[in-house]
Amino acid sequence: MSISDEFAFIKEIQPDRLFHEEKIVGIGDDAAIIGMEEGFEKIVCVDTMVEDVHFTRKTMSPFDIGYKSLAANISDVAAMGGIPLYYLVSITIPKHWEQKDLKEIYKGMKALGDKHKMDLIGGDTTSGKVLVVSVFVIGKVEQGKRLLRSNAQQGDVVFVSGTLGNAAGGLDILLHNNEPSLFLVEHHQRPTPQVELGRILSKFERVALNDVSDGLSSELLEIAESSKVDIFVKKEIIPVSKELTRYNDEKAFHWGMTGGEDFELVGTISADGWPELAEECRKAGIQITRIGNVRHGSGQLYLESETGVQQIQKEGYNHFNRR
Amino acid sequence: MSISDEFAFIKEIQPDRLFHEEKIVGIGDDAAIIGMEEGFEKIVCVDTMVEDVHFTRKTMSPFDIGYKSLAANISDVAAMGGIPLYYLVSITIPKHWEQKDLKEIYKGMKALGDKHKMDLIGGDTTSGKVLVVSVFVIGKVEQGKRLLRSNAQQGDVVFVSGTLGNAAGGLDILLHNNEPSLFLVEHHQRPTPQVELGRILSKFERVALNDVSDGLSSELLEIAESSKVDIFVKKEIIPVSKELTRYNDEKAFHWGMTGGEDFELVGTISADGWPELAEECRKAGIQITRIGNVRHGSGQLYLESETGVQQIQKEGYNHFNRR
Incomplete structure (x- = not known):
């Protein structure tokens, strides 16, 4: 892990623009606040990918890891008939991962997130022995709609x-x-x-x-x-x-x-x-x-x-x- | 890791009653849907604890690990002036953790969650080399209230x-x-x-x-x-x-x-x-x-x-x- 400063890394991965700017505040604060939308309910889900369990460096590039970890969550929102809106990322980073590869993970998420006009609105960064990427997605669906x-x-x-x-x-x-x-x-x-x-x-x-x-x-x-x-x-x-x-x-x-x-x-x-x-x-x-x-x-x-x-x-x- | 069946474990940790039953559906489905509440916005945050980084078996019991990982998130909601409502847990479990200890983690979360009338509404369970507990919390705060x-x-x-x-x-x-x-x-x-x-x-x-x-x-x-x-x-x-x-x-x-x-x-x-x-x-x-x-x-x-x-x-x- 070549990151000398967690805060600096977080600044680097922060999005420079937001799709839903008028509906969100508090990014970078203790928590994010997301506005309500008349007639819609929120959908929430989480999916985690672990190095050497869900992928290896041989089967997935860092970009792919980011892309797929967000895709798995968007798919859960799709399975509820919903529209994905926001995501939060908790990443546990081992020493052997380099900063440029970590940035690729976030690029992979952004590539897919942009397609769906999704905003990265929070997260947590910790160190650990293997790479663990937990993505938490929030979507919306029309009130009362239940594709169970x-x-x-x-x-x-x-x-x-x-x-x-x-x-x-x-x-x-x-x-x-x-x-x-x-x-x-x-x-x-x-x-x-x-x-x-x-x-x-x-x-x-x-x-x-x-x-x-x-x-x-x-x-x-x-x-x-x-x-x-x-x-x-x-x-x-x-x-x-x-x-x-x-x-x-x-x-x-x-x-x-x-x-x-x-x-x-x-x-x-x-x-x-x-x-x-x-x-x-x-x-x-x-x-x-x-x-x-x-x-x-x-x-x-x-x-x-x-x-x-x-x-x-x-x-x-x-x-x-x-x- | 003595768990032979992820699905059986998930059933074991599912809550048997819900504080906000009328506002949530889809627990155990692809994602959970949470109802909107007139006049309130949602607060979202995530906090992760990693074994041998944030705690060791010497400094924290499994119950404590659960308790504290939820506490850190509730604290973020408190810092936005909000009321915590729901949580999702993504847990990465190493082989050396026994099922009874894992259940203690969820008991620790439940002990604090019950105090705040919070519902566990989703999560993900994966295997990995060290214990990683990511907790996502959703709360609410009055519309327009910004304690930034x-x-x-x-x-x-x-x-x-x-x-x-x-x-x-x-x-x-x-x-x-x-x-x-x-x-x-x-x-x-x-x-x-x-x-x-x-x-x-x-x-x-x-x-x-x-x-x-x-x-x-x-x-x-x-x-x-x-x-x-x-x-x-x-x-x-x-x-x-x-x-x-x-x-x-x-x-x-x-x-x-x-x-x-x-x-x-x-x-x-x-x-x-x-x-x-x-x-x-x-x-x-x-x-x-x-x-x-x-x-x-x-x-x-x-x-x-x-x-x-x-x-x-x-x-x-x-x-x-x-x-």
Whole structure:
């Protein structure tokens, strides 16, 4: 750690302009004050990335670490149908990290934050043995709007955005020094949170929604359990990219079901609402796929294929089981 | 780390009741949604504690770690004149920490959180080499109320609450295995944020305010710099406790000026407002001391004593310089 003065570093990473200047005060004070907005409620979430657990210097550049740690949080806001507004960063810095690399982390966050007109409004800087980046995001959503995972009902259509497993494929390439697919590697290093789709979904009456952070099967099981329903998905329809099957056709489906960190949105909507949602997404250029349906049940997930029906157990990403 | 399942641990630490149940949804979902309140704005802040930097197993019990990490944040809300409402916890857990100790951390937070009717509404759990506890707190304050450190003006009275240096004295006892003073040790391990005083101060027209997290001289310099004024304090009036002078008379004043982590409130108020503030504090049983005044200047801090006037440079707690 080559920083001789915490205060000087904090000054360096402070933004020189604010998107929501009229709504915020107190940046650099004890705490920030954020104004209220008529008709909106606030969304809050936190996500932490740890060196040698969520990334290594080999798999992620400092810029990527910043970008992805903010992306994971924006994705949580998207999964509530909201608009991200502000972020605070708590960073624990080990001695072996140089100041120029630390600045790159904040640049990575700023690059994605700027796309969403988000302001960095606070944080904390501490020293420690490994790099830990905790990002806290505040967003807003229309008052009373609840895109909860407990909203699924019998008869609903199950949908997912984009293609799945790309981030897992990208990580596999990086870990094994395989021939790079820029498409897959970028999905791992700089994932795109689906804010626009979340906003489209927020206009519908009743939607159950999760972002794919722990893997499709894990997210679907959460929706099934929270909503006390059974979910059936069709194996042949789970969307995986050509890039992924080209890289590893054998593992593509497995990564699609369990890979995690794709930050696509998965959820359920009434059968009546589905055609309108599909049309809205078509107009916005957002890929969305109907992958199954919701039935009366008790929180189970089933995979239907040509060979029969298979029950899926929880097997998504779990920090402690994996290491 | 004996936790075999992150999800099971999260369930264990989830609160079984909520103080603000009608205002929050989404706990355990992708993010929490917090309701707006007519006439109030939100306050947000973050504070992180790292094992072997901010504490060791020798100086702090797991319960204390939880208690203090929340206290530091509540203190920031108090320094904005606000009411703490919610907290989110991101914890990075090393293998050598046992589950029963981790639960103690959350119990420590809950003990203090309950006193302030605060709800735990989210978090993240990751593994890592050292224990890192990041707490994000959300509070509220009346719309337009700004207790900023830039509010000081020439002619103001400088005040501080309680007595200073107790936390530093308590730490010194713990580090050197000296005969314990429960009073001093408790000030280090379970400091009391001054929310009630912050609320009293929020009723006054114009107040500059900081909490004493980095040491009195550092906080006063921040106010002087932000407000572009000079601050003069009288050495003989800086309030230190009998317990501190009894423990180490020689160092008591030094700890009082630079110790940090006392979480008292220091600030300035107009000379007209001071008598009313003093009276309000007397009625509420809160110790408050007039320690100096604000003069025209350029951000300097001066200490007046019988032997003359001395300029004080920044020398408060700085994570990187100290270690």
